[in-house]
Amino acid sequence: xxxxxxxxxxxxxxxxxxxxxxxxxxxxxxxxxxxxxxxxxxxxxxxxxxxxxxxxxxxxxxxxxxxxxxxxxxxxxxxxxxxxxxxxxxxxxxxxxxxx
Numbered sequence: 001x002x003x004x005x006x007x008x009x010x011x012x013x014x015x016x017x018x019x020x021x022x023x024x025x026x027x028x029x030x031x032x033x034x035x036x037x038x039x040x041x042x043x044x045x046x047x048x049x050x051x052x053x054x055x056x057x058x059x060x061x062x063x064x065x066x067x068x069x070x071x072x073x074x075x076x077x078x079x080x081x082x083x084x085x086x087x088x089x090x091x092x093x094x095x096x097x098x099x100x
Contacts, residue, residue, distance in 0.1 A: 036081075
C-alpha cells in the first residue's frame with residue numbers, strides 16, 4: 001500500500017513538474033516584488049525563491065538579476081539596503097547580502 005501511494009505521488013509530481021512545456025514563467029502572479037522596506041532576511045528569502053524557481057526552469061543558476069527580471073521571476077532588479085549589495089553566488093547556489 002505504501003509503495004502504491006509513493007508511486008502515485010511520484011507520478012503526480014512528475015506531471016505537475018512537466019507542465020505544458022513552456023519555457024517562460026507565464027504566471028504573472030508569481031512575479032516577486034522585493035519590498036525594500038522588508039527585513040534583510042525577508043528580502044534574501046524572496047530573492048532566493050526567485051533564483052530557485054529560475055534554476056527549476058532552466059537547470060542552471062541565474063547569471064545575473066536581469067535574467068530573473070527577463071524570465072519574470074522578479075518584477076525589477078532589487079535595491080539593497082544602504083552600504084550593502086545583493087550577490088548571486090553560483091557555487092553556493094544562493095543570493096547573499098554583502099558589504100559594498
